[in-house]
């Protein structure tokens with residue numbers, strides 16, 4: 134391949150890397166805001182808020198489309214990044230004597246590819262742990278218990294479904310059946326009476342605390358999971374420290390007045406976002 138063709142394809146790759154990378158930064162902000170509910174609200178209120186949020190994310194058509202754009206962006210960003218690193222290495226078979234990432238773009242691309250690959254492995258295992266369970270696994274619906282005085286003044290606990298027609302409690306009884314994962318029906322006659330929420334909150338709690346939570350089995354490797362999540366957030370931070378401002382450069386968005394601000398904001402983003410993600414599993418583990 135001629136040098137100019139190689140350069141052109143490498144520029145196109147950098148452009149797409151930057152574009153998908155910045156889109157994924159937006160995804161991270163949205164995902165972080167949703168996940169912070171896991172620690173900002175506690176008890177039944179937190180459980181309800183998070184499960185309602187997860188239900189909304191799964192039902193809203195616009196969010197669904199954005200989810201597919203996210204999956205495609207992750208794949209595109211990862212494949213493009215590896216191809217760029219390989220292409221740069223091929224274009225410079227003799228390595229620089231000193232590997233200075235700022236002066237040497239092939240070493241920069243290689244470092245980013247290594248960090249990115251670790252993040253990709255994190256995302257893949259993370260999606261198996263949560264996303265796959267939510268979409269393909271059998272997560273119980275969110276039910277809550279209410280204690281009341283039963284016959285002869287004896288205290289009894291009755292369970293109700295949390296559902297989208299909130300004012301009417303739907304008791305967990307044989308007459309109410311779940312169809313198509315969410316739909317709650319009266320058995321006879323078959324009438325739909327609402328849609329329940331999957332209890333993703335309990336799945337996350339059981340995963341990071343290791344304890345059985347509302348019928349969801351505890352994760353026996355919870356401590357390892359918390360450590361690996363925290364380490365992955367360090368890797369994410371380094372990847373963003375390099376990537377955020379270089380994305381603006383690749384897109385040609387350089388301006389004497391705005392570039393220092395973008396660089397500063399990029400550093401803040403690269404530290405604050407992974408740090409906030411990292412404290413979520415740690416707080417869940419210690420507070421529960």
Ligand code: HEM
Pocket residue numbers: 164168187190191199200203252256259260263264265267268333337362369410411413414
């Ligand atoms: C440490 C804190 C985190 C927690 C507690 C967490 C939790 C979750 C949960 C519960 C889901 C499933 C949501 C659903 O299917 O409705 C999910 C999905 C996902 N997470 Fe995370 N996450 C965390 C960090 C991250 C990070 C740092 C990344 C990326 C680097 C990430 C990427 C994703 C992706 C791509 C999905 C699929 C999203 C979709 O279907 O739209 N997560 N996460």
